[in-house]
Structures are given as structure tokens and as C-alpha cells.
Amino acid sequence: QSALTQAASVSGSPGQSITISCTGTSSDVGSYNLVSWYQHHPDKAPKLMIYEVNKRPSGVSNRFSGSKSGNTASLTISGLQAEDEADYYCCSYVGSSTLMFGGGTKLTVL
């Protein structure tokens, strides 16, 4: 089974909003509300940003939001800040008690 599909890169200027998409199939993203998103800065541990499609853990800025439509989940970051520059990964439950990550999207803040 291939990784969930994410754009390799996205960019935006400070203050702007960007959206990162994560496309799966009707057997994974489309079937379960178990999509999570992780922020990963180089040489640091990944950080949970969104879980169960649109829930935000305590301590995560409300500039981060998640949604899903059909087989595609999305992470939106509003009011871009320099510290948002990182790699972002989606992860979805894909059945049979297993998970799959997306290929990752590198966010550049211009």
C-alpha cells in the first residue's frame, strides 16, 4: 500500500493562510475519522498538531485546523509565522489496526 499523497512543498508569506492536503482512498482516509497531523522540525521529535481529523491538542495554536472531505484530509495554518516552517505529515488509520503516513509536505515561510 502506497503512502498517502501529499504535495512535496508549499509556501506562504507571514500572515497568510496555507492548506496542506492529504489524499488517500475510500478504504482509508475516506472511511475513518482517524486522521492526524504532525509538525516536524529537523533534528527534533515530531509534534502532534491535529487528531481525529479536526481536534486540536491542548497547547497547539488555534491557527492550526483540520478538515476532511471525501478521501482528502486537509491541514490549514492561518496567520503564518516563521516558526511554522517545518515538514508536515498526515497519518491515517487504514484498517486492520494499522496506520499509514503521508509522504510529507515541506512548508516554507517566505
Place this chain on the structure above:
Amino acid sequence: QVQLVQSGAEVKKPGASVKVSCKASGYIFGSYTMHWVRQAPGQSLEWMGWISAGSGNTKYSQQFQDRVTITRDTSASTVYMELSGLRSEDTAVFYCARDGGYADDNGLIVGADYYMDVWGKGTTVTVSS
């Protein structure tokens, strides 16, 4: 606070095995599931498998099924990931990560919720002859 402390970097020869540990603290170890995730240089995150710390039940990714074994020692609040038949492509950082847990109406964690809320800092494994 909830913390996952992983063992130190390893250098292994092709064909060898490596066993990485992940010591948990700050929460009830047996209530949660632990995942293992790999990231090779320049590559994306890859989910390897999980273990229920309470029951010891495991589930592995098909990609790693034949080579990975995840175990736990409840007395030490530690989870282990052993990868055998190492090859150069296994050079990577390996992370343990706690599952956020699915709670019942009383707030008791009763299962996995398939997201990772706390991560270890990672263990670098280098495979080289």
C-alpha cells in the same frame, strides 16, 4: 510530565539486529499503546507497528512484519523494538510514540485511538560495513 526516553545511537553491520528501548514515565504505562516510527534520511515517516503495553498484543506494518519485534517490560515501563536482518537502507532515526488513547465515558483509557501524542527524541541507527 509524560516522557519517553529512548536508548542511544547504534552502529550495526549489515545482517545484524538492533534493539532500541523506550522508557516511559509520567503516566500509567499499562493503559496505553506505543507505536514505533522510522525516518530514513531525506524520507518520510514510516509507521512500523504498535504494542499494547497492558496486554502485550502487537500489530506490525506489512513492510516490516518479517523483521520487527516489539515487546514490553511492564516492571520497567519500557518498550523495545528489535529490527533484524539490517541493511544499509535501514539507516534511520527510530521513534517511539505513545498512542493518545481512546477513553470510555468514565475517562478510562480502553484502547488505541491511532494518533501519537507524545514522542521520544529518536534513536539513530546506522547500518554500515
